[in-house]
Amino acid sequence: MNLNQFREITRYPSAIFGLVIILILVGISIYTVIALPYSETVVKWRGGDMVWQDNPRTVPPTWTNFFRSKKLPETIIFRSTDEGVEKQVTPLKDDLTDIQMTYTFDYTADDFPQEIIMFFTSTFEKKAPYISLTWTTPDGRELDIGDFSIDKTYTRRMSQDEKLTRKLNGQPAEIGLFADPNSENLKPLKGTYTLTMAGLTFEPDSSFDAKTVIYGKVFGMAGTDHLRRDLMLALLWGTPVALAFGLIGAVVTSVLTLVIAATGTWYGGWVDSVIQRITEINMMLPVLPILIMVGVFYSRSLWLILGVIILLSIFGASIKGYRAMFLQEKEAGYIQAAKSYGASNTRIIFQYLIPRVVPVLIPSLVVLIPSFVFLEASLAVLGLGDPLMPTWGKIIDEARTNGALYKGLYYWVLEPSFMLMLTGFSFAMLGFALDRIFNPRLRGM
Amino acid sequence: MTADVQQAVGRQAKIDTLKRIGKYTIVRFFMLFFAVAVGIYLTILIANMGGYVDEIRKAEIRENIAIQISMNPQYKKLSTEERKQLQEKLVALEEERLGLNKPFLIRSLAYLKDALTLNLGRAMNMTSDSGSRQVKLILLERLPATVLLFGTSFLLNFFVSLFFALMLSRRYGSFWDRFVVALAPTSAAPGWFYGIFLIVIFASWLRILPYGGMVDAPPPENPILYALSVAEHMILPLMALAISGIFLSMYSWRTFFLIYSSEDYVEMAKAKGLTERAIERRYILRPTLPYIVTSFALGVIVVWQGAIIFETVFNWPGIGRVYYQAIGLFDIPVIVGTTVLYAYLLAVTVFLLDIIYAFIDPRVKIG
Numbered sequence: 153m154n155l156n157q158f159r160e161i162t163r164y165p166s167a168i169f170g171l172v173i174i175l176i177l178v179g180i181s182i183y184t185v186i187a188l189p190y191s192e193t194v195v196k197w198r199g200g201d202m203v204w205q206d207n208p209r210t211v212p213p214t215w216t217n218f219f220r221s222k223k224l225p226e227t228i229i230f231r232s233t234d235e236g237v238e239k240q241v242t243p244l245k246d247d248l249t250d251i252q253m254t255y256t257f258d259y260t261a262d263d264f265p266q267e268i269i270m271f272f273t274s275t276f277e278k279k280a281p282y283i284s285l286t287w288t289t290p291d292g293r294e295l296d297i298g299d300f301s302i303d304k305t306y307t308r309r310m311s312q313d314e315k316l317t318r319k320l321n322g323q324p325a326e327i328g329l330f331a332d333p334n335s336e337n338l339k340p341l342k343g344t345y346t347l348t349m350a351g352l353t354f355e356p357d358s359s360f361d362a363k364t365v366i367y368g369k370v371f372g373m374a375g376t377d378h379l380r381r382d383l384m385l386a387l388l389w390g391t392p393v394a395l396a397f398g399l400i401g402a403v404v405t406s407v408l409t410l411v412i413a414a415t416g417t418w419y420g421g422w423v424d425s426v427i428q429r430i431t432e433i434n435m436m437l438p439v440l441p442i443l444i445m446v447g448v449f450y451s452r453s454l455w456l457i458l459g460v461i462i463l464l465s466i467f468g469a470s471i472k473g474y475r476a477m478f479l480q481e482k483e484a485g486y487i488q489a490a491k492s493y494g495a496s497n498t499r500i501i502f503q504y505l506i507p508r509v510v511p512v513l514i515p516s517l518v519v520l521i522p523s524f525v526f527l528e529a530s531l532a533v534l535g536l537g538d539p540l541m542p543t544w545g546k547i548i549d550e551a552r553t554n555g556a557l558y559k560g561l562y563y564w565v566l567e568p569s570f571m572l573m574l575t576g577f578s579f580a581m582l583g584f585a586l587d588r589i590f591n592p593r594l595r596g597m
Numbered sequence: 598m599t600a601d602v603q604q605a606v607g608r609q610a611k612i613d614t615l616k617r618i619g620k621y622t623i624v625r626f627f628m629l630f631f632a633v634a635v636g637i638y639l640t641i642l643i644a645n646m647g648g649y650v651d652e653i654r655k656a657e658i659r660e661n662i663a664i665q666i667s668m669n670p671q672y673k674k675l676s677t678e679e680r681k682q683l684q685e686k687l688v689a690l691e692e693e694r695l696g697l698n699k700p701f702l703i704r705s706l707a708y709l710k711d712a713l714t715l716n717l718g719r720a721m722n723m724t725s726d727s728g729s730r731q732v733k734l735i736l737l738e739r740l741p742a743t744v745l746l747f748g749t750s751f752l753l754n755f756f757v758s759l760f761f762a763l764m765l766s767r768r769y770g771s772f773w774d775r776f777v778v779a780l781a782p783t784s785a786a787p788g789w790f791y792g793i794f795l796i797v798i799f800a801s802w803l804r805i806l807p808y809g810g811m812v813d814a815p816p817p818e819n820p821i822l823y824a825l826s827v828a829e830h831m832i833l834p835l836m837a838l839a840i841s842g843i844f845l846s847m848y849s850w851r852t853f854f855l856i857y858s859s860e861d862y863v864e865m866a867k868a869k870g871l872t873e874r875a876i877e878r879r880y881i882l883r884p885t886l887p888y889i890v891t892s893f894a895l896g897v898i899v900v901w902q903g904a905i906i907f908e909t910v911f912n913w914p915g916i917g918r919v920y921y922q923a924i925g926l927f928d929i930p931v932i933v934g935t936t937v938l939y940a941y942l943l944a945v946t947v948f949l950l951d952i953i954y955a956f957i958d959p960r961v962k963i964g
Contacts, residue, residue, distance in 0.1 A: 166779065436632040436947065437639065438939035440902040441920065445643050445932060448924055469895060522785035530787060530906045534921060548793070552910075557793070557801050557808070565793055573786060580782030 160589045167585030173578035181392035193389055194540045197381065204380035208266045208367035210554075212563040213375040224369035225261030230347070232361045247358075251351045255364065259290075260342050265326045266367040268310040272302040274360035281360045282352045287329055290343025295319070297329070302360060326366075375563050377547070378554045386542035387567060393454065393543050394525045394575055401458055401524035406517045408466040413474035414505045417482060418497060427471065434467040440530075447536035454538040457531065461524070470516070477509050511590040518583035522576035529572055544568035618955045625951045629944045636940040637712045641705055644933050651704075653930050654697060655688075657719060662687045715941075717934035722926045723919070732934040736916060740938075742811055743908070743915030746831060747900050750838040755893060758843050762850030763877060769855060777847050784845030788903060789910040792837035796910075799833060806833055809912030834911045838900075846896075853888070857881050886957050894950040901942055 161167045196203055208227055217223045232239070238254040274281050280301045287295040297316055300308065310316065310325035320328025323338075332341035351360055374383035416427035439461075446460050481487065482505070490500055531537060532545025533552070551557075551564040645651065662684055666672050672680060692698060696707060711718070717732035725735040765774045799806040807813075812826045857863070863880045871879075882889075908917035916935060923931035 166782075432628070433632040433635050435898070436629070436940060436943050437636045438902060438936055438943060440905055441932075441936040441939050442640065442643060444905070444920070444924060445640070445936065448927065448932065449644060519785075526785070526787050526790065530789070533789065533906055534909065534924065536924070552793075557796055560801060562797055562801075565797065569790065569793060572790065576785035577782050580785035584778075584782055 161585060164585035164588070166581040170578040170581030170583075170585070173574055174582065177391055177395060177575060177578070180388065181395050184388040185392050188385065188388065190541075193385060193542070197385060197389075197542050198540070200379070204376075204382070205269075205271070206363075206365055207376045207380040207382060208369065208371055209376060209380050210378050210556075210559075210561055210564065211266065211369050211371045211376055212561070213373055213567075214370045215373070216563065217370055222262035223260070224263050225259070225265050225366075226370055227368040228257055228259075228265075228366040230255040230257075230362075230364040232349075232363070247354060247356050249353045249358075251353065251360070253349045253351075253362070255347045255349075256344060257347075258344050259330065259340065261340065261368075263369055264330050264338075264340055266369055267324075268326050268329070268364070268366050270308040270310070271363040271365070272306040272308070272360055273362075274302050274304055274306070274358070276304075276353070276355050276358040279354040279358075281354070281358060283360075283362075284350045286348040286350070288346040288348070289329075290341055290345060291333075293333075295329070297325070374567055377550060377564060383547065383564070383567060386547050387544070387571060389542050390544035390547070390568065390571060391575075393538075393541055394528065394572070397454065397458060397528045398521040398525040398575070398579070401461060401527075402517050402520040404462050405465050405468070406470075406513055406520060408462070409468060409470055410474055410506055410509065410513060411501070412466060413471045414478055414501045416471075417475050417478035418501050418505060424475075427467070428475075431467045431469070431471045434464070435469060437464060439464050443531065444534060444536060447531065447534075452536055452539050454528065454541060454543075457528075457536075458524075461527065474509060474512075477512065478505055481505055481508050515583050515587035515590055518579055518586055521579040521583075525572065525575050525579075544572050618952070621955045622952055625948060629948050629951075633940050633944045634709065634713060637937050638705070638709050640933060640936045640940070641708045641712065644929065645701070645705065645708075651697065653718060653721075653933075654695070655692065656721070658691045658695070658697075659684075659688055662691065712933075712937045715937070717937065718930045720923075720931050721928045723923060723928050723931055732930050735919060735931060736934060736938050739914060739916050739919050742913060743904055743917065745827075746834055746908075746913055746915065747838075747904055749831065750835050751897060751900050753835065754839055754842050754846065755896065757839075758846040759850055759889070762847050762854060763881075765847065765851040766854035766858060767873065774851070777844055777851065780844040781848035784841055786841060787906070788834075788838045788841040789906045791840045792834065792907065792910045795833045795837050809833075809910070811914050834907070834913060837911075838907070842896075853885065854881055857885055887954060890950060890954050890957065894947055897946045897950075898943055901939065901946070 161171070206227065206229055211224075214226060230237070232253055240250075240252040242250040242252070244250055272283070280303060282301045283299070284296070285298045287297045289295070297310070297319075298308070298313060302308075310329075313325065316325055317323065317328070320331075323331060327338060330340040330345075331338055347364065349362060349364075353359060372382055372384055374387050377383055412427060416424040442464065443457060443460060447457060450456070487500060487504055490504055495504075528537075528543065529545030529548065532543055533549045535549060535553075537543055537546035537549060545568070547568040548565055551561065551568075556562070556564040666680060666684055666687070672683065675683065696704060715733055717736070719730045720732050720735060723735060724730055725738045727734070727738070729735070761777075765771075765777060768774055796808055800808040807830050809830075811830050812823060813830075817823045817826055858876075858881055860880075863876060866876045866880050904915060904917035905920050906917070907913070908915045909921040912918070916938065919931065920935045922928075923935065
């Protein structure tokens with residue numbers, strides 16, 4: 153093995169392609185680990201409604217609009233605390249105050265929003281503020297869409313307001329408020345809408361804040377899942393997890409296997425035969441069922457599972473192949489020379505025997521990486537993914553268990569699958585090319 | 598006279614071969630049995646580390662005794678309190694009889710014996726389709742489905758890829774050859790992964806093939822229609838398994854055959870003017886046969902284990918699906934039982950192939 157052999161990679165376009173993708177994936181991993189610290193991500197990912205309440209549920213990424221003839225709406229959010237909100241405060245008689253806020257926005261999408269929810273917070277002693285909502289459509293209709301008093305925290309789901317639904321001819325708010333009254337089949341009226349929120353407070357220090365979310369049907373770069381979570385976070389974090397899992401698994405397994413094979417061959421005798429028998433028994437062990445049992449009975453921690461996988465695969469079938477190579481190598485002149493000048497056993501094994509088979513090791517190691525990456529995904533698809541970390545496999549599992557394939561939410565399955573495929577193929581392509589370079593019998597084939 | 602001697606020598610050689618294979622078979626049988634025992638013992642150790650196997654047994658005893666007491670008219674008149682006491686007493690007695698109060702080492706050997714004799718106990722929640730709680734029945738009921746799907750797929754993949762590999766090795770460097778080499782990395786992903794894509798395309802998008810399962814619901818009465826329905830349900834799984842395996846095996850066989858066809862004796866055969874087919878059969882396939890069989894065995898082992906996820910994705914009612922359901926329901930006897938069954942399946946596969954190996958490779962030695 154020398155530099156020229158590595159330079160030979162440039163002759164294989166598939167290897168270059170694989171290498172570039174691997175570098176991009178490594179770049180993403182480094183960015184993710186630095187920009188989105190692990191502890192924050194775990195808290196955020198499991199944060200529930202508090203973190204994710206402004207996102208729509210199970211919607212595809214925004215860029216899919218580019219391929220659609222009917223554009224889907226994006227989420228529109230108004231906060232009363234935002235700057236530039238028209239806010240009129242008129243003190244009336246006694247402690248009565250009238251607070252009026254107006255939001256104006258353009259609606260240009262070809263489909264209706266997913267739902268409309270308003271989140272209120274207010275401060276008061278005894279008497280709660282009273283809110284009236286008015287909706288103005290682009291064609292000038294003015295609709296009174298709700299009068300209600302609010303609590304200290306209050307969530308108003310417009311779609312569940314039956315009075316409003318009746319008023320809108322049986323359509324839920326997100327459709328009725330946007331529907332074009334002159335069109336035969338339901339379609340949204342494009343143009344400028346106005347939402348006026350008038351609030352009456354009854355105490356001197358009483359006030360309220362409101363957040364109105366008109367949930368769209370597309371979100372971000374990667375879309376959202378059933379818990380409104382941004383899938384981008386999971387896709388990004390899946391990258392370092394998958395790479396670390398694959399690399400650690402493949403490197404530790406290959407190196408330990410190599411060391412075991414070299415030791416057995418060098419010492420020969422009972423050491424060798426014990427190792428051979430263990431290998432044969434190990435081949436009979438149902439690895440995946442055992443992994444699943446460990447996951448079910450003890451812990452689903454990714455790193456514990458990885459440890460068990462490594463333990464179960466170091467006595468793998470590849471020991472036999474290495475053994476055959478070492479048996480030849482053992483008789484080589486330079487090994488005999490080393491022996492005669494009194495080199496120690498460890499020196500011979502680690503300095504002379506193992507380096508000789510590294511050219512064979514490297515390609516098989518690279519090809520092994522995807523199998524570890526997919527093993528993690530497989531376990532996750534069985535519901536045995538790491539309980540804390542978002543990984544690609546876990547997304548596929550959640551998508552499947554929530555019926556993404558039946559409901560046509562393809563993006564949910566395809567995005568993590570695409571990442572898995574990219575990782576798998578890039579390492580496989582590089583590995584196959586390396587195999588052709590390093591394996592003299594395959595040269596030119 | 599010379600003919601007689603030749604015949605006798607021939608007969609003697611045949612007897613020798615049979616003896617050799619017989620001895621080899623017996624030795625392999627015991628070695629594999631030992632391997633299975635070790636595998637199962639490991640399974641028991643893992644399962645018992647949390648005390649789960651004990652819990653299974655104790656719960657079973659408790660249930661049996663509770664049923665016995667409630668069925669026995671003799672105990673009808675006892676008060677609830679007395680009945681409870683009686684139950685505790687009987688449970689303690691039974692536990693002592695079964696040795697549950699003995700140290701784990703001795704108990705684990707008893708479990709091993711149970712597992713090896715396929716005495717797998719009763720499931721906690723799951724039942725077989727015929728309503729039985731016996732783990733053995735639950736598993737045996739599902740075995741044919743797994744064997745049907747994976748057997749078909751494996752044989753198909755194996756022989757198709759062997760056939761095409763031979764063709765490619767003849768047309769080395771052609772478009773199709775380079776095509777297969779380029780596609781070989783697709784095998785980095787497992788079958789279930791392609792399964793998801795195929796379901797997206799053919800089931801949810803084009804709606805021409807079923808999402809999963811083994812037959813239509815309700816199953817057709819007519820056996821021919823039934824078979825057709827099963828065949829229809831097998832298309833996607835077979836495709837998924839083919840994509841994930843066939844290109845890599847074609848690629849590696851092709852490379853393997855290329856290496857062998859550059860041997861001197863093949864050149865010699867070519868020089869003699871033998872036909873391509875004769876060369877392939879006698880000089881390329883024959884010497885590589887043992888290697889082909891070995892990789893067949895290794896492939897079967899991998900396929901068996903892949904069944905767990907694969908059947909889950911395709912909702913195929915086989916062993917793997919049972920395993921997945923058992924995980925969901927935390928049905929430990931079924932989980933342990935399936936692991937035991939897997940160990941046996943692997944061993945039986947390897948054993949059968951070992952025997953075939955002994956027949957085709959005269960160099961096979963024992964041990």
